[in-house]
Amino acid sequence: MSSSAAKCWWVNHKQTFRQEFEGGYLWSPKxxxxxxxxxxxxxxxRAHVGDSVVSYADGRIRAxxxxxxxxxxAPKPETFKTTGSYWSDTGWLLPVEWTPVAVEAKPKNYLDQLRQALPSKYSPLSDKxxxxxxxxxxSEISVQLFNLVLQWTSGTVGKVVSACDTASLIQELEDKESENIQKDVSLSExxxxxxxxARRGQGQFRESLIAQQSECIVTGVRNPLLLRASHIMPWRACTTGFERLDPLNGLLLTPSIDHLFDKGLISFADEGEIIYSSTLTDHDIAAFGLSKNTRSRISLDSRKTYLDFHRRVILVP
Known part of the structure; x- marks a missing residue:
C-alpha cells in the first residue's frame, strides 16, 4: 500500500466564493x-492532502x-446565510489554503486549448x-488542464489565505452542542x-466501555491510563443522547490508534479487519506497529451500524 499521487481539482463556487476563499475551505452538501x-x-x-484546486467563480479563475x-x-457555515437555502444543514468541509492568481483569466477565451483538456465525464465547464x-x-481535472490554468493566470501572487483549523472547528461545533445540551430543559442535571x-470519552460512557472490553481492541494494552474511550460515530455527528452514551458506539483504543481512527485513517470491517486509508503508506502502517493482517481482538458484530457510519463518513478513501 502506498499513498496515491496528488490529484488536481476544479471547483465552481460562484455563490460561495467569498466565504470559502476568506474562510480557507470548501463546503458542500453530501x-x-x-x-x-x-x-x-x-x-x-476523494481529495487528499497536497492536492491542487482551481477556484472558478463569475466566469474567471480566481485562485x-x-x-x-x-x-x-460539518454543518453548513453560518457565513453562507441564505445562500444555498435548499442545501442540507450538514455536509463535507474540506480545508484549503488559497492563493489569489496574478491574472483572473477567463477559460472561455482559450476554448480550443480548453476543449482538448477537459474531462470527458463530470466536466466543470462546457466544451461548447x-x-x-x-x-x-x-471536479477532478488532468495535470494538463491544471498546467494550462497556470499559463493563463501567470501563476499565483499575493498573500496566502490560511486554511481553516479543523481541530478548532470541531471544538467549536462540540462547544455549541454542549451549550444546547445545557439549555435542554427536558434533560435532568x-x-x-x-x-x-461522554464528549471527552469520560464518565458513564468510558466506564461502560471498560466493563465491556477491558483492553485496547488492537494492541491489547490494559492500563486504563493508556486507554481512550473513542466514539465510533463522532460525538458531534450523534443526533441523540442515546447514541452519545451507547457503549456500542465506542471502542477502547490506545492514544496512537485512537488518533488514526478519529482522523479516519483507519476503520474496521464488521469481521474485525483493519481498513486503511489510501493516504497511509506501508511505512506509516508498520511504524504504528500494524500490518495488513492486524484485526480487532474482540467481536465487532454488535457495532455494525456505527462502524458502517464510520466507514462511509469518517474513513478517508
Missing part, C-alpha cells in the same frame, strides 16, 4: 436537493488552492461555450452531566 448521491460532492472525500486536511462532516456546467461543484462527560 447529497443533491433530491437526496441523491452526487459525484461532485463525493469528490470532497489556486492546496488541500491541507481531509474533508470532515467554456462556461461553468450547471450543478458541477468539485444528571443526564446533562453524563452527556457532557
Amino acid at each position: 447529497t443533491n436537493a433530491k437526496g441523491a448521491v452526487n459525484q461532485f460532492y463525493n469528490n470532497m472525500r 489556486i488552492g492546496i488541500v491541507t486536511e481531509p474533508a470532515i462532516t 461555450t467554456g462556461d461553468g456546467n450547471q450543478g458541477a461543484y468539485l 444528571t443526564q446533562r452531566s453524563a452527556l457532557i462527560l
Whole structure:
C-alpha cells in the first residue's frame, strides 16, 4: 500500500466564493436537493492532502488552492446565510489554503486549448461555450488542464489565505452542542452531566466501555491510563443522547490508534479487519506497529451500524 499521487481539482463556487476563499475551505452538501448521491460532492472525500484546486467563480479563475486536511462532516457555515437555502444543514468541509492568481483569466477565451483538456465525464465547464456546467461543484481535472490554468493566470501572487483549523472547528461545533445540551430543559442535571462527560470519552460512557472490553481492541494494552474511550460515530455527528452514551458506539483504543481512527485513517470491517486509508503508506502502517493482517481482538458484530457510519463518513478513501 502506498499513498496515491496528488490529484488536481476544479471547483465552481460562484455563490460561495467569498466565504470559502476568506474562510480557507470548501463546503458542500453530501447529497443533491433530491437526496441523491452526487459525484461532485463525493469528490470532497476523494481529495487528499497536497492536492491542487482551481477556484472558478463569475466566469474567471480566481485562485489556486492546496488541500491541507481531509474533508470532515460539518454543518453548513453560518457565513453562507441564505445562500444555498435548499442545501442540507450538514455536509463535507474540506480545508484549503488559497492563493489569489496574478491574472483572473477567463477559460472561455482559450476554448480550443480548453476543449482538448477537459474531462470527458463530470466536466466543470462546457466544451461548447467554456462556461461553468450547471450543478458541477468539485471536479477532478488532468495535470494538463491544471498546467494550462497556470499559463493563463501567470501563476499565483499575493498573500496566502490560511486554511481553516479543523481541530478548532470541531471544538467549536462540540462547544455549541454542549451549550444546547445545557439549555435542554427536558434533560435532568444528571443526564446533562453524563452527556457532557461522554464528549471527552469520560464518565458513564468510558466506564461502560471498560466493563465491556477491558483492553485496547488492537494492541491489547490494559492500563486504563493508556486507554481512550473513542466514539465510533463522532460525538458531534450523534443526533441523540442515546447514541452519545451507547457503549456500542465506542471502542477502547490506545492514544496512537485512537488518533488514526478519529482522523479516519483507519476503520474496521464488521469481521474485525483493519481498513486503511489510501493516504497511509506501508511505512506509516508498520511504524504504528500494524500490518495488513492486524484485526480487532474482540467481536465487532454488535457495532455494525456505527462502524458502517464510520466507514462511509469518517474513513478517508
